[in-house]
Amino acid sequence: AQKVTQAQTEISVVEKEDVTLDCVYETRDTTYYLFWYKQPPSGELVFLIRRNSFDEQNEISGRYSWNFQKSTSSFNFTITASQVVDSAVYFCALSERFMDSNYQLIWGAGTKLIIKP
């Protein structure tokens, strides 16, 4: 069965520090997608990034970057020069093809990130 593990339950850093959130996944499929979502204290779920299993290029978006390594089944998320507004719970999710052409998301338990001023 597919599985997503976010081993870090909570991380606390001081503002301006870099921080990496780990995500390790298990799947038997060759075609799959990986996602990161952010859930700020207000509670909504905000999509951050989607990566398909055939694209191992790292992605950078401003202070956010993602490192996808198929060899270690990891899709880690780094925030550079963290800010207090980055404080949130971050979820990693795995989407696999399920029942013909449909997909379902399997979610990690989330990592709570606290950025102290």
Add this chain to the structure above:
Amino acid sequence: DAEITQSPRHKITETGRQVTLACHQTWNHNNMFWYRQDLGHGLRLIHYSYGVQDTNKGEVSDGYSVSRSNTEDLPLTLESAASSQTSVYFCASSEEAGSSYNEQFFGPGTRLTVL
């Protein structure tokens, strides 16, 4: 702008009562999902639908039901509310399967307390 709305945003009910949580999306997405979020579990799939008249059970479907009579709405019903169903419930939608663009868009959530 397209969006997903959920109502009510907060609900307190008693054990044994039937409760219905509404979800309405204007994305015109075929796929809709209901999740519950509990501390330490991330999001767990309750039910999902790939189109009108289609409904499917997810990982934690016991005690819940859904119906899909149109594209926009997927109400979630708790047949006989239990304290174990106290949780935050999220509705989501995504574009039709088969497309490479299948991120899910989420509603704001409903906090349900069963006393």
